Each structure stands twice: as structure tokens, then as C-alpha cells.
Amino acid sequence: MFDNLSDKLDKALHLLKGHGKITDVNVADTLKEVRRALLDADVNFKIAKDFTTRVKDKAIGENVLTTLQPGQLMVKIVKDELAELMGGDAAGINLSGNPSVILMSGLQGSGKTTFSGKLANFLKTKKNKKPLLVACDIYRPAAINQLHVVGGQIGVEVYSEPENKNPVEIAQNAIKHAKANGFNVVIVDTAGRLAVDEEMMNEIANVHKAIQPQETLFVVDAMTGQDAVNTAKAFNDRLNFDGVILTKLDGDTRGGAAISIKSVVNKPIKFIGTGEKMEAIDVFYPSRMADRILGMGDVVSLVERAQEQYDEEEARKLQKKIAKNEFGFDDFLAQIQQIKKMGNMKDLVGMIPGAGKALKDVEIEDDAFKHIEAIIQSMTPAERSKPSLIDVKRKNRIAKGSGRKIEEVNQLMKQFDQMSKMMKMMQGGGGKNLMKAMAGMKGGMPRM
Template identity: 50%
Template sequence: MFESLQERLGATFSRLGGKKTLDENNIKEGLREVRLALLEADVNFKVVKRFVDQVKERALGDEVLKGLEPGQHFIKIVNEELIELLGGEQQDLDLKARPLKLMMVGLQGSGKTTSSGKIALFLRKQHGKKPYLVPADVYRPAAIDQLNTLARQLDVPVYPSTTDMNPVDICKDALVKAEELGCDLILFDTAGRLHIDEKLMDELANIKRECQPQEILFVADAMTGQDAVTVAESFNDKLGITGVVLTKMDGDARGGAALSIKTVTGRSVKFVGVGEKLSELELFHPDRIASRILGMGDMMTLIEKAQSEIDEEEAKALAEKMAKAEFDFEDFLGHMRKLKKLGSMEGLLKMIPGMGNIMKQLGDNALPEDEMKRTEAIISSMTLKERRQPELLKNASRKDRIARGSGVKIADVNALIKNFKQMSKVMQSMMGGGDGKKKKGLFGGLPKLPGLGGGMPDMGALGGMPGMPGMPGMPGAEEESRRTVSKKTLKERQKKKLNKKKNKKKRKK
């Protein structure tokens, strides 16, 4: 999401970065590129015009702040205006309401049913809510079955709807049933259509009138771009939506819906779906999204993801093991599996400032998912004793057995063992092992956060990122840990690879 927009804006800012002053000519040139980037991202043209005008007015009117170069000052203005464009401050639900009634609306196939389950899980986990799911879509085949399946997965009660029932009656009766069960969160999964029609809108208006939901959330597929904004506007006119849920934000959508919807409808995006799993739902933070668009990463979301999966006691125990150099392959395997629960490695790494650019430069050399699979296969082929006592792996026959069991070469096993030792030393140094003093390592200079354990640095819960060049001490990173990857280095590598292939062909001839 937002990748093409990020690339265009990044190129624009690079050109402005070389300017000594900001004047009308270079601002005009920069804004032309910004305008094209936004239009290519499928942002509403009226929204683009308003955004560009506001940036231009500020760029020409503001004095460049002390300590900032002209290009940096321009980025600061664009960042602040992007945050406003995306909705300003993060908007919460009306969590004080008892019960809290959420009405999910939108076109067919937008993801209302799955989003109902995701929000139920999110609010139960984050706010201790007791959800009650209400299948009110009696038209779409298997819609009721789908919500019942989600309810079983979440272990939450669901209203026993049938296809011969009236949707308005279902929702009214569900309020009574939810009260009997002591549920304080009711989610009405309403029907959709392939396009807006009067019959659908009348039905939704009746449900709203009879049930009085505090929140009417319009669910939109982020892949539909400006079309989602147009449909949202129609639903808002008829029902008065209170917020938006954007699904499929993990796809290759250009971001037009997210950037346009607040300005057009006046309603903020409240949640975004970032994957197929029920746990893959995030609150929409305009400042964090703006930061991602501008290639500045999103450390807060990354830290929150880590805290949600890493138990505090486990983190403390892991920190102590690292400090004492007792961190073994068994710990590493468990840690790596926890890391996978946070989402794709590529997505996580892009949240680290600057890592997105490094990954682009590396191209095919940076495949963290494949590297993780290979690393997991190698460790899984070890016996429990070998995992807990890595020193046993000096034996050549053990390495041969592990290589055959995991379908890799012995050289790969040797590389993993070597890099694991190096990583252990780096982690021990970061954790203050040996002399008992804490050191400022890779993340050691950051403030301690609750939930990540005593001596654990902020990102310690995410430590051990296999196969990522440029990250000191991590498996697959031995060579690149000592220097920054440059385009020149990559070109040299590619040249060597081509020469090797040519030599092989010559030998065969």
C-alpha cells in the first residue's frame, strides 16, 4: 500500500533536498510532482487540488525553521498536511456506551462480515468487551454461516438468524438476547448489494431507527480507490455514517480511498484490515500512515505489535538468557515463530525508518520470508539436544544429517551456526553481558518500554531478523553488518554473478 506514492514523493524530496533555498519556482516544480503522485494514487482530483494549494501557501509563507534545510522544511509541511488530509487525530469509537452497538454497512464483497469478527476480537482483547454477533444479511448465500463460523473461532455468542427472517426483526430481537447474555458489544452485520439501491437503503434506515446504533461503520475495499469514496458519500447521505473501515490495506492498493475519504465525507477512517487473519486489524493513526507514506517508517505500530505478542515475563527471561550468553537455537526458533505472528517480515521491516529504501536497493537479495523459512527448516531438523547445546554442532556428521533433513547444503548449515554465534555475541553485548553494564547497542539507546522486559531494548522483542543484510549480527548479515549497503556495492555483486554464469557456460562448452 502507498508504495508508488512513496517512491514518487521520495524522488521529489531528493531533488528539493539539493536546493539552497525554497522559492516559488522550485516549490512549483516540487508540487507538480506531488500532484502527479497523488493523482496516480487515485486520490480525488478536488482533494489533490486543495492539498497542493494548502502546501503551496504554507511553503511560500512559512520561514524555514532553524536547523532544517529547505528540502526538510518542505517535507515537514507535506507531512503535516498529509496528517490533516488523512483525518488529523486518531478517532476512537464511543466506548463509554453500554451496550455499544456497531452497525456494519457497505457494498457486497467489501469485507463487512470478516471486519465484524475482527472488530469483535479487537475490542474484546483491548477493552475487555463481551461481543454479540448478529447476522442480518439474509440475502447473500452463506452469509449467516460465515458469521457463525467466525463466532465459533472467536468463541463468542451469535444470534440464531435464518434466511426466512426479516433483517429488522433480527436486529431488534438481538438486542434483547444480548442483554440476557450480558453482552456489552453488539455488531450488526447487515446486507450489501453489488451497487446502491433504494430497497437496501430503506432496510438499513429501518435497522438504524429501531436499534439506534452509536456507530455506523462503512466498510470499503481499499483496492477500489475513488469508487469507495463515492459509495461512502452515498451511504453517509442516507444513513449518516460515523466512521470508515478500510479492508485489504495489505494489498497493492494505491491509497486513493484512504487519502480522499475524510475530505469528501467528513468521516474518519477508524480501522484498517491489514491481512486475512482475524487478528490483523489496526486502528487508523493518520500521523503514522503519513509517516509511512513519506518513508519514515512506523515504529509505534511495530512496538505495539511486539507488545501484543510478547509476554513480559518471557521477555525478561529471554533478556537474561541473552545477557548470560545462554540464548540457544530452541529460544531462537520460538522467538522467530512469535515474530511471524506479527505479520510478514517485509511489512515489519518497512516500519523501521530507512529499511524500506535499503530493501529496494537490495532487490532480490532481500527475501526475508524465504530466509526465515530456510532458517526454520534447518533448526527444525536439529534434535532437541542440539538446539539446546549448539556446541554439539561442531560434529560434521550432525551437520550433514541436518542439511539432508532440511533440504539445504552443509554450507547453509555452517553459515547459520556461524551467524548465530555472532548474533549471540552482539546481543550479549547489547544486553550488557559480562561486565554487568548496559551498553548502547543497536537499540540500546532507546527508552525502556513496559511489556518488553527489564534489560530488553525497545526492539529486543523483535530481535533476530534472519537474512536481513544491514542488521548487525543477524543470520545472513555477517558481511553487511559492517557497512551500509550502497548501490555501487550491489552493482558489483550483480556483475560478479553474471561473470560466474558466463564462466560456467564457457566451461560447459
């Protein structure tokens, strides 16, 4: 996410390293490179220029002239200004009304239908709501079927009228259906076009007027850069929408849309899409995104995702197993499944401070654990629950069954044993013992 922009900003801010203080001369060189990095990321020229002017005004102040670490100070100023540029504080979603009506707008191909499903899943699982998805795209082939498939994946009902070609009527009928059947959120998926046109704008404006939604959201593909910002402005001029959804942030995103859009339409980015799975949706926090752009990670989001997967009862059972030396490969596999639920691996690594930069040239696939899973799943139930049963003969069978080399099976067995010992040490609370156990894990974590 924003890898190219992050690299260029890092190089720009490195220009101040070794200087004893911030001066007009060295700050000018640094900000020239910062502006160039923003322009390369497809940020509007005026926005980039105004941004660097504000950073300079804050940097050249009496209180920072004698700082001993001007590079660090400049990183903080740039981070704060980036966060402010992207909206400052996180913006919530308006769920007032009974039902709450959310109108989705955007161009065709922006991921609007898929994100409607992600939002429904988010409101169902995180906000304990009962959402209804509404198919109002009457033009695109298979659009209604697509929404039904999405709804089926997340267990959310989809309202559609395949024979009706009037999106206003469909939306109004859906709201009546929601009121009669206990749905407290209605998400209306509307038609997109390949470009902004008058017919499209009139149609969605009519739907908007008829249903008076609590939230009107504009869905935009983050990979389209400055074009996305221009499209957002055209939609906002007609709909006066409430917020922006940025999709496909897991792709090769230049960053221009995320950085510029708030300044142009003065509407907050409310959610971002970070992958293909229905769970790949995050509330947009400008400050956290600024941290990630500057390579500082996002520990808060990482902890939040971990907490979402944390099951207190399962944790207690696991604790007892560890205490009795009964931690087995089934338990290890369960831990892997929990990690996978947290999101795609590249996104998770990007949340660890410094890790994104250190591993920028390493390809981290979503199926990073597949080799480990294949080896474990080739074991018998008895072997998984009692790893000490696995001798040389069994290792050969497991290697053959999983399609992996015997060396990989041996490595996993060794590292599993080391990890089990470390977990036992952690239970004992002995700092010295824990350090000793960690020092013993020379091979690190299992290879992926």
C-alpha cells in the same frame, strides 16, 4: 502499502534538493509533481489541487524564505498537510451503551464479514470486551457460515437465525440475547450488494433505525480508489455513519481512498485492515500514515506491536538463560514466533524508517522465516536445548530432514552463535564489548 505514491512524492520533493531557499519558481515545479502523484494515486482532482495550494501558502512564507534546507522543510509541510487531510488525530470508537451496538455497512466484497471478526477480536483482546457477532446478511450464500467460521477462529459467539429473512428482527433479537447473556458489545454484520441500490439502502436504514447503534461503520476496499469515496458518500447520505474502515491496505493500494475519503464525507477513518489474519487490524493514525507514505517509517506503531507481544515473565526466564549460556534454538524459535505475531513482514519492514524504500524491489513473504523454522524443527530436543551437540554428522541429518542445504545449516549455526555472544555482551552492559560483538556478525542476521 502506497509504494507507487511514495516513490512519486519522493521524486517530487527531491526537486528542491540543492536549492538555497524556497521560491515561487522551484516550489511550483515541486508541487506540480506532487499534484500529479496524488492524481495518479486516484485522489480527487479538487482535493489534490486544494492540497497543493495549502502547501504552497505555507511554504512561501517570510519565515522559511531563507531556510538552508528547503527540501526537508517541504517534506515536513507536506507530511503535516497529508495528516490533516486524512483526519488529523486518531478517532476512537464509541463503546458506550450496555451493550455497545456496532453496525457494519458496505458493499459486497469489501471484506465486511472478515473485518467484523477482526474488530471482535480486537475488542476482546485489546479492550477486554465480551463481543457477540450477529449474522444479518440474509442474501449472500454461505454468509452465515462464513461468520460462524470467523467466530470460531477467534473464540467469539455468533448469533444467527438461518430461517428468519428479516434482518431487523434478527438484530433486535441478538441485542436481547446479548443483554441476557452478559455480552457488552454487539457487532451486526449486514448484507452488502455489488452496487449501491435503493433496496439495500432501505434495508440497512431500517436496521439502523431499529437498533440505534452507538457506532455505524462503513467498510470499504482501499484498492477501489475513487470509487470507494463515491460509495462512501452514498452510504453517508443515508446512514450518517460514524467512521470508515479501510480494508486490504496490504495489497497494491493506490492510496486515493485513504487520502480523499475524510474530505468528501467528513468522517474519520477509524481502523485499517493490513492482512488476512484476524490480528491484522490497526487503529488509523493519520500522522503515522503520512510518515509511511513519505517513506519516514512508523516506529511508534512498530514499538507498540512489539510491546503487545512482550511477556515480562518469559523475558526474565530468557535473561537467566542468556546469563548462564543456556540460550538454545527453542528460545530462538520462540522469538521468531513473537515476531510473526506482530504482523506480516512487509508491513513491519515498512515501519522502519528508510527500510521500505531500500527494500522496495525485494519481495518479503509472510513465511520469511520458514527455512529457519524448518532447520530448527529438524533438530532433536537435545540439540535444540544444547546447540554445542551438533557436529558434522548431525548437521547432515538436519539438512536432509529440513530439505535445506548443509551450507544453510552451517550459516544458521554460525549466526546463532554470534547472536548468542552479542546477547551475552548486552547483558554485561559493556558498550565496547557490544560493539565488538556486533562487528563480529559479518554475515548479518540469518538469511530468510
